[in-house]
Amino acid sequence: MEMKKITIAVIGVGLIGGSIALSMRRDPNIRVVGYDVRQEPLDKALTLGVIHAGTTDLQTAVREANVIFLAAPVEQIVATLQHLQDMELQPDVIVTDVGSTKAGIVRQAVEVIPERVTFIGGHPMAGSHKSGVEAASDRLLENAYYVLTPAPGTPPEKVERLTELLSLTRAKVVQMDADTHDQVVGAVSHFPHVLASALVNLVAGYDEENGWHARLAAGGFRDITRIASSNPRMWRDVLLQNREPLLKIAKDWTKALEDVIELVEEGDPEGIERFFQTARDFRDGLPERKAGALPPLNDLYIDIPDHPGEIGRITTLLGAKQINITNLQIRETREDIYGALRITFHSQEEMEKGEELLRFFDYNVYRRS
Ligand SMILES: NC(=O)c1ccc[n+]([C@@H]2O[C@H](COP(=O)([O-])OP(=O)(O)OC[C@H]3O[C@@H](n4cnc5c(N)ncnc54)[C@H](O)[C@@H]3O)[C@@H](O)[C@H]2O)c1
Numbered sequence: 001m002e003m004k005k006i007t008i009a010v011i012g013v014g015l016i017g018g019s020i021a022l023s024m025r026r027d028p029n030i031r032v033v034g035y036d037v038r039q040e041p042l043d044k045a046l047t048l049g050v051i052h053a054g055t056t057d058l059q060t061a062v063r064e065a066n067v068i069f070l071a072a073p074v075e076q077i078v079a080t081l082q083h084l085q086d087m088e089l090q091p092d093v094i095v096t097d098v099g100s101t102k103a104g105i106v107r108q109a110v111e112v113i114p115e116r117v118t119f120i121g122g123h124p125m126a127g128s129h130k131s132g133v134e135a136a137s138d139r140l141l142e143n144a145y146y147v148l149t150p151a152p153g154t155p156p157e158k159v160e161r162l163t164e165l166l167s168l169t170r171a172k173v174v175q176m177d178a179d180t181h182d183q184v185v186g187a188v189s190h191f192p193h194v195l196a197s198a199l200v201n202l203v204a205g206y207d208e209e210n211g212w213h214a215r216l217a218a219g220g221f222r223d224i225t226r227i228a229s230s231n232p233r234m235w236r237d238v239l240l241q242n243r244e245p246l247l248k249i250a251k252d253w254t255k256a257l258e259d260v261i262e263l264v265e266e267g268d269p270e271g272i273e274r275f276f277q278t279a280r281d282f283r284d285g286l287p288e289r290k291a292g293a294l295p296p297l298n299d300l301y302i303d304i305p306d307h308p309g310e311i312g313r314i315t316t317l318l319g320a321k322q323i324n325i326t327n328l329q330i331r332e333t334r335e336d337i338y339g340a341l342r343i344t345f346h347s348q349e350e351m352e353k354g355e356e357l358l359r360f361f362d363y364n365v366y367r368r369s
Pocket residue numbers: 011012013014015016017035036037038041071072073074076077079080098099100101123124125126127128129130131132133231234238
């Protein structure tokens with residue numbers, strides 16, 4: 001990275017925006033400004049040390065930015081591109097996004113983004129069923145593929161600059177065209193989310209008739225349906241943005257299911273075993289993503305009013321209940337009257353007790369999971 005100070009704007013400070021922000025903060029020459037339509041994620045992000053400054057005014061967030069990451073749900077990324085066309089921006093700004101779909105976003109960017117602005121579509125292939133900035137981590141994208149979809153006319157030096165910046169996420173940057181991305185990711189990510197939710201809804205219906213379904217749902221059901229706990233609003237937008245590839249995959253899926261049904265109807269043991277064997281061979285051959293092992297965090301982040309005695313009050317409360325702490329740190333990134341206190345507890349159990357106690361005394365307490 002060059003030594004020059006740069007400003008990054010993150011538009012949508014949730015799971016992915018927060019994780020990008022945390023990765024960018026690895027470089028002390030980078031200042032991260034967060035924008036969100038809601039104040040709450042900005043407050044949390046400041047408390048958690050995810051951003052240096054936060055605003056609910058888009059123009060304020062983007063004015064100084066050298067790179068803008070659009071990290072809202074995909075329909076909102078499309079809408080934001082529209083707003084950006086009327087905004088005051090840095091002359092060499094790069095606008096990129098992290099949306100799970102690409103063709104519609106890239107098309108919108110070509111239509112509305114002024115020529116002086118470079119737009120490069122992006123999608124990190126890592127995430128979680130959790131949402132919100134509390135779940136953000138500077139290691140979320142580590143070793144994951146990060147797809148960039150530059151349009152044919154995009155200046156290569158800008159793609160290079162963004163790629164260099166993204167090295168802070170420790171993801172592996174690759175390039176492909178937006179349509180190929182939507183086809184492939186439709187099959188390996190979007191459609192599996194549809195299937196997981198459809199299966200859960202099916203079983204939920206059975207469970208109304210017979211409550212043993214939920215109780216007996218063990219490893220298999222839980223493994224295949226974890227992603228049904230994902231953010232419904234995000235996935236609504238993904239399906240609306242990637243309709244054509246998904247409808248084609250759904251047709252292929254219907255055919256694949258019919259083939260299995262036929263094997264079962266015919267009572268064909270070899271065919272059924274071959275079906276499972278073929279799937280197992282491909283599944284077992286998937287390249288492993290060696291995600292960094294995340295040590296358990298016993299940290300709580302607390303908003304504290306900036307007046308003397310506040311830290312003493314908190315440590316007295318914890319001490320009175322024999323809750324052991326191993327570290328205290330004041331984070332000085334906040335730009336308003338509140339400070340952010342990070343407390344590291346001796347154990348997970350003590351952290352949970354501390355959390356309950358401080359909430360009881362009306363403190364705003366957050367965890368970074
Ligand atoms: N969750 C994943 O696993 C994953 C992985 C890769 C990419 N993505 C993509 O990342 C984007 C964000 O997903 P997430 O999981 O971080 O969601 P999230 O719900 O954790 O965060 C989204 C944030 O965007 C904010 N927001 C909503 N509308 C906005 C607007 N118009 N302008 C600015 N902010 C707005 C919300 O208030 C929220 O804080 C989506 O486009 C999603 O497709 C998600």
